[in-house]
Amino acid sequence: MHPRRAAAGHRGLHGLEPHGVQLQRRGSDVPLTNPARRGRPDLAALLGWGAATAVFAFLALGQAGLQQDDPYHLALAELLAGGELPRALPWAKHTILADGFSDLHLGYHALLAPFVLVLGGVVGGKVLTVLSVATLLVVLLWVAGPQHPARGLLPLLLLGASGVFLLRSMGMRPIPLAAAATLAVIPLAARGRHRLLALVSALYAFSYAAFPLLTLPLLAHVLARAATRRELAVRPVLAVALGALLGVLAHPNLSAFLTVLRVQLFEVAVDHAGGNLEYAAPGVSAFARDAALACGALLLGGIVACREPRALDPSDGARREELLAWGLLALMSLLLALRHVRGVDTFVPVAVAAAAVATRSIQPRATRAPTVLLGLLVLPFVVLHAHAAFTTSRAFERIDASGAATWLARHTDEGAEVFLQDYGAFPRLFRANRHNVYTLGLDPGFMRAHDPDLYRAYDAAVRLSRDPLPLIERLGARYVYVENSANGRAFYEHLRRHPARYAPAYQDSFAAVFVVRRSD
Template identity: 30%
Template sequence: MSELSDHKKIVGAMLPTVQPSSTKRRGLVFAQKRVHARTVVQAVGVFLLFVVGLAWLQFSTPHLVGNDGYYHIKMAYLLRTEGLRPAFIWLPLTVLNANQFVDHHYLFHVLLMPFTFGDLRLGAKWGSVFMAALAGVALWWVLRRRRVPWATLWALGFFVVSDAFLYRMSMPRAQSLSLFFLLVAVAWLLDGHYRRLALVGFLYVWAYNAFPLLIVLTGAYGVATLLAEGRFEWRPLAYSLLGIAAGLVINPYFPQNVLFLVHHIAPKLSTPTEIAVGNEWYPYKTDQLVRNMAPAMVLLALGWLAQVAFGVRQRTESLFFTLCVLLFGMMVLQSRRFVEYAPPFVLLFAAYHLGPLLRKTASRRSNMLSVALLLAGLVAGGFYTLPRAQAAVQRSAPSERYQAAATWLAKNTPPQSRVFQTDWDDFPRLFFYNHHNTYLVGLDPVFLERANPGLYKVWVDITEGRNETPGLVIRTFFGAEYVFTDHRHAAFLRVAADDPYLKEVYRDDFAVIFAVTFP
């Protein structure tokens, strides 16, 4: 009996500990679900805030911001209507001819497909808002994961740091998606989810040719660990390279996509001023850089003050954000296109160092003071940045600039007849309104120069009015039956007026079209 009694006592002693343990586990799971649900609700709320702000900026003009958006939304439309890999026949004399074409924005175009129902211009504008808002949420997510106080307020600095940055984010181009990938990579990198960087690398390759920036980012983290901890953390870099390699090889355009990288990027890295590429590849003038990034520079100075003067400990994360600011800062000094990356990383740097400092020095009474200071900074910065960004957006060229001329070509020329343009950056608008014709050069003049340097030089001479009989050369060497130009090419128009091989067949306030004839 004593043994049975002892056994009952043991069982009885065990029961009170088992039941509460199970209850606690259920309570913990429920609490975690509540936290996740609350986080999702917060993320949706932040996303909607960004959508409202970006839509206000985007729809301050009825036109698309920049030129290339016309090409991107048309490609997304063709992917939806003609298949996920339509034959690209529109630039036959360039490295983007039908046999070599690589859609180096493929994933970006796929993501734009839902926005191609109805008015393509309206769809492009909403697509731009959507993807830039995703980048804004990713910025908030990084701040939240780093436990930066008042992360939402800091994230709204997205609208304050730089008017040039906001202008770039308003373009229907892949830079907002590129920033999203980089910020997601930062979040996973600092959380130690290194394997996930392979997925980022893979998708980044499919979306945009800026994917080497992921290597820069993970390399900077490795250097930060070396300086802070005396060891080089190689895994993020390794997983990123693995994902990038997989994205290049497991690709609908492999192996042409690897060769295309050489055509597209190498000329900019070596001699970026020999060929007249887009303005975004050239550096800012100093005064223009200061005006465009004044709030970011103020934040950078305050972040340095918090890091150095107030003795913020040099942890790996702190050094990582510092290296990112230095690297992207050097990039934007070399090329203005990197203004789409430098300001948000300055914001991360400043928030990471100033946020904890404010929390540390704030008492319960002064918490509201800290929030008030942040709000005051947002308002003051917004008064400087937003009107400048809106003015830049409102200066966008009219969407209908070449609509009538492109429509005339579509209605009055044979299918796939070649059009000789006097400007390479006229292609996106012409292609948007008219994929009935083919064109000489587009998206980047390098694409013609790399395919045929001799033809490129002849094209430049003709567009600048240095050839007395351009019509004969255009028909003989370029196989073009029509010439499209605008009124800014005065030298070419003077020569064309006296050329017996060119006959003017169309003219409006924006463009002139010639037919190439033989007298």
């Protein structure tokens, strides 16, 4: 036999040279190219990525309104674009943010600023949102690998995996970019790309307060490496830790950043009774209905992985480590998603990526018919969740505070306090009117950290378990802003029933402003 042919035969199907050295093929790290075709674009991956990106772009750009937190992110990006970096947020008067503020999303707002400057606030923000999801889809294809038999369906599978994830990704928040960073940790650590891993960690910590979630894929990799190879993955741990530390230290107002981050992580995030539904448990039945496709894909991937010969082969430590790491990460992210709604941001992309990794070794010829069936299964979920996300987002966007904000700016003294019945109104008013100050902002947890007794009194007042007027007068607020929403309707009716205390001053179909009559 010719020596080169003998070497090729000895190399086998796993791409190993004699002595077990892994070959590094050019183009194997590029998700939209097919190494079997000498680096040419992978048509299946490109079509799937393009179709999924187009669907998401239609959803995001097809609506003119904003989700609840979007105005806040746009406002800070607009301030950055104008050369301002706020070190205090006096508009959130009775919170810790009023005296010391540091932007927990500074990197994201710095990325958003040029889009806002060039394209305008709303359009620029939505374009960046589409690009963020497109980036997440590229990372998903990279994790799956160019040999995956159903790579063209993976981007659409992610869009159809959960309506809640799709809806949350449509907002102007770094959720898709954070998910992309989470998916990148295990393959970067496994391939020894420690500098790039440190860079990803630094950017995550600089851009999003949820950067401690990087510990999930890192822990999964460490445990899998220890279980399969009896090694301690020290360098990936150091890379993530050093990168995250550099990202934290890069914040200009470090002392305020650490204070705000502590409250965000250890007070806001663990409080399920503070009115922030993002941190409430979704319920097992509701979660199962929403993420049925993601859970089904994960279950299928687990079954395929358990039957894969390489997963049981002690000599193939790399594959066993990879499967175990993604399995552990999927389990941890599932527990996180069952704990609170925000966990879906991590679970859904992890579930799809884990399923893709587990099914990567299926022979393409054996999957043509199943791939068609999978496509027929995925498409209805995409349509269903896209429709649900579109209609739900429109319901969120019904509130337009611009009319009330303009009235307040024209008819009140500068710095006059406006009592807010719902902390969720703050982002809209903050962007539209910085002439006034407001009772609280962003999350009730920041008021509780400032003054726990005041927070308890405020909570009782807005729930109408106590008369709100004494608290309103104690705070010195002369105006009350209430929105025409299910959450604000009871408080609005209370104000209307007491015209001697609250005089109607402005009202449109979205919100109303009342002037507080001073009691004797």
